[in-house]
Amino acid sequence: MNVRRLIPTAALATAAALGAAALTGCSGTASAGTTKDGRLSVMASFYPMQFLAEQIGKDHVKVDSLTKPGVEPHDLEITPQQTARLGEAGLVVYLKSLQPAVDKAIAQTPAKNIVDAATLTKLEVHGDSGHDHAEGEADHDHDHGGTDPHVWLDPVKYTEIAKGVGAAMEKADPDHAADYKKNTDDLVAKLGALDTEFKDGLKNTASKTFITTHSAFGYLAARYGLDQEGISGVDPESEPTPARMKQLQDVAKKDNVTTVFFEALASDKTAKTLARDTGLKTDVLDPLEGITDTSQGADYFAIMRSNLKNLQKALGNK
Known part of the structure; x- marks a missing residue:
């Protein structure tokens, strides 16, 4: 035989409150x-x-x-x-x-x-040192408006x-x-x-131009008087046209560029191709979009200082 027991309203309310608290605790x-x-x-x-x-x-x-x-x-x-x-x-x-x-x-x-x-x-628009992009090349502004x-x-x-x-x-x-x-x-x-470290460290360099696969360094370049030349624009995975690669070879000769930079989170294939064709070295310039075990530092400050050191070496710090 089923026996129905009446539970006081106050007890029901208490039980409901306890249940809600338990659920909240479990959710984390x-x-x-x-x-x-x-x-x-x-x-x-x-x-x-x-x-x-x-x-x-x-x-x-x-x-x-x-x-x-x-x-x-x-x-x-x-x-x-x-x-x-x-x-x-x-x-x-x-x-x-x-x-x-x-x-x-x-x-x-x-x-x-x-x-x-x-x-x-204030967000700004950054190009690549005034050099024209080849016809049909992917827009270097990607999808950032x-x-x-x-x-x-x-x-x-x-x-x-x-x-x-x-x-x-x-x-x-x-x-x-x-x-x-x-x-x-x-x-x-x-x-x-x-x-201050960047300002002092990049004040006297033999060259002011650097080439990088990913055009992520426009603000850094503008702040410290450098010229960024991006291979792929702000999208690190986009492919440059042959005309753009030729243009970058000319820039490298004209501006005494020694190094093509690539980043840890994207392929270095294009950077190595350009470096091979122009007789340049390759090195890492990290856009700090993420950190892995292969990053040149454990946090923002360590990687930024590594970037500074690599830029000084590539640009010929005096």
Whole structure:
């Protein structure tokens, strides 16, 4: 015989509350955008945004990146699970126009605190030292609306973004605002020192022109008085035309170029072909879109200093 027992309304309410708490605990991220241990949950789009969040947030945050190490950020595909996690984050930090898949996912997310790094500094259009591109060549502006998104490679512009991310963390987690402010100030000071190192280190070089597979260094070149010549434009996987390769051979002779740079996350085939045809050396210039075991450093500062050293060697530092 079935016996139905009446349970008081208050008991039902208590049970429901306990059940909801248990579900929240199991999910790992509370609805308020914090982790089980109370840290601010931050979702970054790719390494440069992740690095800022980690440096500014330190122990008060848990930072995850949508772009895993070794993945070329431009080609990122986002899973439905990642889109869902965006909505649970206490803070989302990304750079609009760099990764179309990220832009689409963020447009669908209910996340309350979203920071677009592109709004924290001025994006610019960068070409390749005024040389004409060959007819039919892929547009060197790729899909970024005509502007160059690689602002993190300029320590001064990266500083502006760092300040904006710091302010966003203070707003998202006001209980730790003083710590975020201090950490931001510390990071800004380190970036200022890096800017000085680049300024002094590239002031007196035999050549001002460098050739790279990936036109990611427009801001860096503009900041320190250099001329960037990109083989493939801002898309590291696009193929240059024979006319462009011939043009670069002429540039190499005219401007005393010694080295063709390639990057760790993309194929070095085109760089080696050009180097072989022109008798040049090859070396790494890292656009810092991601870090792997083969990177020339463990973090942003180490790799930027490695880039500086490689540029000095290639340009003939006096």
